[in-house]
Amino acid sequence: MNEQTEFFKVDGAKCVKCGFCVRDCAFKALKTGDDGRPALADAAKCMRCQHCFAVCPVGAISIDGHTAAEAPVLRDLALPSAESVENWLSVRRSIRRFADADVPRDKLDRILRSLGNVPTGCNARSLTFTCYPDRESMDRFRASFIHAIESHRDGTKLLPRWLAVPAIRMRKGGEDLFFRGASGMVIISSDETNAEVTTPREDVAAACAYFEMLAQANGFATCWCGFLKLVQEAVPELLEVTSGIRRTTPFYAMLFGMPGIRYQRGVVRESYAKVDYR
Ligand SMILES: Cc1cc2nc3c(=O)[nH]c(=O)nc-3n(C[C@H](O)[C@H](O)[C@H](O)COP(=O)(O)O)c2cc1C
Structure with missing residues (x-):
């Protein structure tokens, strides 16, 4: 065994030779060995999705040193019902009014850690969650953002009005049209320097939706x-100096906080998404 193949191990005493792992391998990195147990066919094809590990009925497989004993337990009863997910989707709202309070940090921590489980193309898992967790941190970001706007000097390019005018108003204590007075923000970005990332924008958007x-x-x-996103397109240096997001970095941002408004019902959509069965 060399370093390339050591990451995949089978406990021969436990393996029942069911073949589930070999069949579930999306890229045929596994094969059935002469002894009837799984073996690596091509280590380079393994994307570390751990499907083989997850499907094994007896926990015989370990990946990168992880054993079944450490894996999260499947609890069917803990899954939200179809009705509750559908109901949430029909009444969920973008909320642009936030209470003057921070979100509980322990809940935020749990959410961000949980997002390590979101799907990414080819299992690249190359996302960064840059988080401004509370009003103090968010206000620092706002201040540095306004400062960057005000000190922006580029003889060749004027700041667009949609950026400069509300920024001046905001500095004077006016409405925060940019960040809606949110107590926090998470910028979800993908690493554009990682050649293994095949679907950076999709990975980011999926993580935002799960967030x-x-x-x-x-x-x-x-x-x-x-x-x-508009700022990145129009004046990328502003984002670079305030949050380290480069002009080439695929990202999206989500504002969050405690709700400062409560909706009484869902909305009535004029049209539904087009469903086209073939
Ligand atoms: C990719 C994306 C970008 C959005 N950008 C903004 C934004 O910059 N500011 C804002 O107030 N709402 C933004 N929204 C919220 C949409 O305006 C909102 O989803 C839409 O009006 C429907 O309202 P609802 O989310 O309450 O159903 C965005 C939504 C998506 C999916």
Whole structure:
């Protein structure tokens, strides 16, 4: 065994030779060995998705030193019902009014740690969650953002009005049209320097959607912050100096906080997403 193959191990005494792992391997990195047990066919094809590990009925497989004993337990009863997920989706709202309070830090920690489980293309798992967790941190970000706008000097390019005018108003204590007065924000980004990332934008968007769901399930209000994306496109250096997000970094931002508004009902959509069975 060399370093390339040591990450996949089978406990021969436990393995019942069911073949589930070999059949579930998406890229055929596994084969059935001469002894009827799984073996690596091509280590380079393994994307470490751990499906073989998860499907094994007897916990005979270890990956990268992880054994079945450490794996999260499947609890069917803990899954939300189809009705509750459907109901949430029909009444969920983008909330743009936040209470003057921080979200509980322990809940935020749990949510962000849980997001390590979101799916990513080819299991690249190359996401970063840059989090401004509370009002203090968010206010520092706001201040440095306004400062960056005000000290922006680029003889060739004027700041767009949609950016400069509300920023000046905000500095003077006016409405925060950019970040909606949120107590926190998470910027979810993908590593553009990692050649193994095949679907950076999709990975980011999926993580945002899961963040929205988990955060709202914890009683937080959330709103997608498309505004920062516009800033990256129009004046990327502003984002670079305030948050380290480069002009080439795929990212999206989510605002969050405790809700400052309560909706009484869902909305009535004029049209539903087009469903086209073939
Ligand atoms: C990718 C994306 C970007 C968005 N950007 C913003 C934004 O910058 N500011 C904002 O107030 N709402 C933003 N939204 C929220 C949408 O405006 C909102 O989802 C839509 O109006 C429907 O309202 P609902 O989410 O309450 O159903 C964004 C939503 C998505 C999915």
